[in-house]
Amino acid sequence: MLLAHGLHDHTVHFYHLAALDWVDVVSALKADPKKAAQIAQSISDWPRNSVQEFKAVKEKIKGFVDKGRLGIFANGYWGHKAMKLPPEVNLLAVVHYLQALEYQRYATKAYAILGGKNPHVQNLCVGGVSTAIDPDDDSALNMEKLLEVKTLLDKIISFVHNVYLPDVAAVGSFYPEWFSIGGGVPNYLAAPDLYLDVNHSKSDLPGGTVVNNDVKTVKKIRNANDPYWRKNVAESIHHSWYKGAWIKHPWEEDTIPEYTEFDGKKKYTFVKAPRFKVGGKYVPMQVGPVSQVIVGFAQNHPLTMKWVGETLKRIPKQYRKPTILMSTLGRHAARAIRCAMLGDIAVKHWELLVNNIGKGDYSIATDFKYPDKEIRGVGFHEAPRGILSHWCIIEKGKIKKYQAVVPSTWNAGPRDGNNQRGPYEEALVGNPIADNNRPLEALRTVHSFDPCLACAIHLFDPKGHEINKVKVL
Amino acid sequence: MVKVLGVGNILMKDEGFGVRFVERYKEEIESLFSDKVEVVDGGTQTLPLLHYIENASHLFIIDVVKKSRDDQDPGDIVFFTKDEIMSSLKSRIKITSHSGGIHELLATAEFESTIPDEIELIGIIPEDMSKGLEISETLKNKMQALRDVLIGKLKEVIQ
Known part of the structure; x- marks a missing residue:
């Protein structure tokens, strides 16, 4: 599925x-x-x-x-x-x-x-x-x-x-110039996914982090219980329309909307700013196929290497290096690479499923009993737009707190308390614009992240007016 | 095959009317017409709906419609023909993955030549589009009336 x-x-x-x-x-x-x-x-x-x-x-x-x-x-x-x-x-x-x-x-x-x-x-x-x-x-x-x-x-x-x-x-x-435009935030975060065992010890998609555009910094994330992941996520609302001005771990934070006027220096969006702690400091992270591919490449993950190679082969020689992935067009290339990887994995997992059924294994779910005390947990998934995590505290079988930290929040989030820009913002710095009235180039960069912003209104307007206008910036 | 497509976002009260309508009447309508009609919950999707509507002989869309005249009140049922819908298309370059909705779905089907021959939009003027899972009482009370209208139209096209 x-x-x-x-x-x-x-x-x-x-x-x-x-x-x-x-x-x-x-x-x-x-x-x-x-x-x-x-x-x-x-x-x-x-x-x-x-x-x-x-x-x-x-x-x-x-x-x-x-x-x-x-x-x-x-x-x-x-x-x-x-x-x-x-x-x-x-x-x-x-x-x-x-x-x-x-x-x-x-x-x-x-x-x-x-x-x-x-x-x-x-x-x-x-x-x-x-x-x-x-x-x-x-x-x-x-x-x-x-x-x-x-x-x-x-x-x-x-x-x-x-x-x-x-x-x-x-x-x-x-458009080779777009292989060096729009890179933005140089840090990448991806979740491992498509596990091969119930203990989530082996997965077909690699997870981890790479920082400062340096593949040597790669650190693996094995599953959602990995302390490197569980301990280091936080969300900042210094520039978001919520009550307060803090950075907190998802289990500790709240979401109380408090709209004030648009003020680029103070608060200017409903999107929070997720951050990841690396070397004692909270930094912004890009998420999505580009992160999965870079994190996999840094780990020499065979399937990632195969499709990065297949793709680079098709690009003129002078641009043929993996660093072109760190750009506006690179995000598109990485998405195609990941999609090709998913194709190979789909065939493999279909066979695994059929073999299991052949052996008489029809199980579809593992039963779970909630203990009688307060428990907290996090689940994640490498969704098409990137790492999606749900942080939950359950008390006596009832949900007490639920925070979702979703891919487009990582990418579209605003600045944090230290004024570090989010990935969209950073990627747009230095983006060329040939015609201010038709800012096609800015759309190119924002679209390359595959934004997920509007499940909002789908009202039919008989006059054909533009109804759900989305302000990209 | 005749298709009925209810669309909307159930997180925003009356915006979800089309989906709530499908939830309530899908089984009844499909069995009434012994499976010559398929009723589909389209949610907020666009392209994944293409194969549900392709080459349908008739398509009825159930959606909320923005008030366009002073004498319209919340709960009023309004109708649009295929020509009216298609000529109101002013689709823009896409900004997000979900925007566009019905306009985009039909424009895409038109370009693909899979658009149904007959389309009618049966709409209702919303009262409350704020955040919330329940639709307003006004629209709830009109559901049955809209069902009756739809069934009348389905009888016409199926016989």
């Missing part, structure tokens, strides 16, 4: 939420479909890079433009000076944008079979899941459904390996 979710989320983020910061849809109208298909065929042997398909997509865009209706592409920064792809590469990207819409369905379907329902799976319970496994029961997870999951996973994985990853490298190669 986690793997299907990650494969879906990363692919959709690149094509449908971020690629149009780099790809000019309107310019694709000037493309020669034959030349575009040739370029596509030269970077990958994906079977759906045919001249016919490229022609059809160009016609489709033309139809929309002629009708004066760009639909999803309306109000993009078309023709912006910072758009640099040749028309053929723009067409290639739009063709794959459409194919990605089709392929994301396969990941969604796999996720729904395993989770019982999608969107919003409802099969999670304390200690496991509630989806029953029984090879002889039509309504449970049986072999037929597992084979369907495998077919669906194979499709999305093939897309990730043959289209998504090569496209990120190809588009990135036209």
Whole structure:
């Protein structure tokens, strides 16, 4: 489930939420479909890079433009000076944008079979899941459904390996300056995930920290009980609209909103500022695929090394070094690398599951009895946008305190009591802006973090006004 | 296949009306039309809903709708045709992963050529969109009326 979710989320983020910061849809109208298909065929042997398909997509865009209706592409920064792809590469990207819409369905379907329902799976319970496994029961997870999951996973994985990853490298190669822009906070934090045993002693995704852009500083985090993790997290509200001005551990803090006017020197956001203690000092941390990849690279994690290598091979020689990951485009590359890793791990974990069922192991959850006293615990997960942790204090079986420290808080958080900027803020320092009215470049950097800011309002407005305006800065 | 899609954010009272509607009537409506109708809780999702609506003969969307005329009151039921919905599309470049909602879903389906032929939005004017899990009494009291309207429309398109 986690793997299907990650494969879906990363692919959709690149094509449908971020690629149009780099790809000019309107310019694709000037493309020669034959030349575009040739370029596509030269970077990958994906079977759906045919001249016919490229022609059809160009016609489709033309139809929309002629009708004066760009639909999803309306109000993009078309023709912006910072758009640099040749028309053929723009067409290639739009063709794959459409194919990605089709392929994301396969990941969604796999996720729904395993989770019982999608969107919003409802099969999670304390200690496991509630989806029953029984090879002889039509309504449970049986072999037929597992084979369907495998077919669906194979499709999305093939897309990730043959289209998504090569496209990120190809588009990135036209914007090499963005391999050195937008790095920002030089510290990285990732959770280990996809454990191979119930004691969480071995995981397929590596966790840990790297600070000061120096892989030699790497420190492992083995699981959520690792004291290096449990002891060193804190959140600051010096610049956030909550009552007080402190930095506290998640088990000790509270969340009492207290809105005051926007004041860049004092309080200016509802986002808290999570920090991690390294060498006695609380510092900001970047989280997300870039952190997982850098932390894995620093540990010589074989699967990370494999896909970092595959990706760098596709980038022009003069830029071919792992440090390019520490940038705006690097965050996109790292997301594609992690997604490719998830593909390999998905196949492995599917086989592990089927083997377990073959041995007669149908267990889906570990029963848990709450002791009669106050207990505290933390669970974490390397979600698509980065490390997600829930800190909980339970007294006599009832929740007494619950704090979630989520990925976009780590990245979007404001300055702390020592005036250290958060990752978005730091990454935007020195970001070029060619046209102040159309700040495409700032969007590029913020989008590269894959922000998760608005599950807010989805009201239908008959006049078509812009309803949920999100202020990026 | 005919689809009914209820959307909204259940954390913000009336914003979650579409989802609450699906929770209450999904089973009843699906069995009433012996599985010729599928009722889907769309939550706040966009792209993951594409395959639920693709190539549906008819799509009914249940959502809260912003008041646009002085004579509209909370709880009023309002209707929009496919043309009205599509011509109100003023989608922007995306800022967040969840923004956009229905506009974006339909615009994407249109570009993909998987958009249902017939679409109607059955909306309701909200009263209270503050933080909270319960919808307002005003809208709760209108649920049954909206169900009746929807069932009437479903009968028309299925026969």
